[in-house]
Amino acid sequence: MKKQLIPAIVMICATQAALASDIHKFGLGVNYHLDQQSTPGYQAAYQWQFSEAFEFDARLLSSNDIEVEQNEVNIFGDYAQFSIGASFLKRYNDELSIKAGTGLGWTFSSSNKQLIRDSAIAPYLMLAVNYQLTERVSLELGQFSHFNSEAIDTNHSIYFNISIQLGRNNVLFSRFNSNNQTAMEQSPAVNNTPAAVNKTANTRVSAKANSTKIQRIPQTSTLMPNYWYVQLGAYHQLSNAELAYSEIQHRAPALKLSIIKNNSYYRIISHSFNSKQRAEDYATMIKSQYQLSGYISQFKK
Secondary structure (H helix, E strand, C coil), rough: HHHHEEEHHHHHHHHHHHHCCEEEEEEEEEEECEEEEECCEEEEEEEECCCCEEEEEEEEEEEEEEEEEECCCCEEEEEEEEEEEEEEECCCCCCEEEEEEEEEEEEECCCCCCCCCCCCCCEEEEEEEEEEEECCCEEEEEEEEECCCCCCEEEEEEEEEEEEECHHHHHHHHHHHHHCCCEEEEEEECCEEEEEEEECHHHHHCCCCCCCCCEEECCCHCCCCCCCCEEEEECCCCCHHHHHHHHHHCCCCCCCCEEEEEEEEEEEEEEEECCCHHHHHHHHHHHHCCCCEEEEEEEEE
């Protein structure tokens, strides 16, 4: 068992290192099978969120002392399984999200072939709730249903694990959270669009941030009034908008942002979205990953 566990963990860690460009989590926890007769088993999980709404999921789990009844005969055993699949994510706020997933589970170790045979492959369904405790640490509670054909048949288990977020984004978190962030004070709305005044950008932006190349859309005619945008700030002066843009790009270089002039304000905005929900999901993502607050806006010419 230990000989099989070590290569699996190495494979998971290696995968995480190679793909460390988005959100990557590694978690450990307990797995309680509903036919469990003793202490729960363990669970190790790797998750890669490669888009705002989808996540790759790989898990290694074990179950101890399972007892099922078949033809009025009790069958005992334990097994270990590796599963791989994908999950759909729905975020309700900055801390809480739910996920629903499916995939395949492969049994690589079984103490009783009647209960479940070695190398058995079965599909599964998963439902879970994830709570973001800190920027790096999250808690997850979920339920698995595996659809096997042996004596164990369709079976269910619940799990609880603690995950640590790894990858490039945490380097950004640790670098910028160690410094005091630039304060952006929001001013009253103009034509239903929030405006922000940057008070300290002139003294807080580093030389590296000032060297960031700025993309501009100087004419409001390029805006599409029927589309939605995420606005990260609005300024009376272009120089303040440029400084704030540079700091955001230094903090979150993966974001594709632009500066536009609209209603006498220079605004830092995202790309366009064809629905308000997509814009809200994007704002939630940048809040979760980069601790940047955005406002959902539609612009009028």
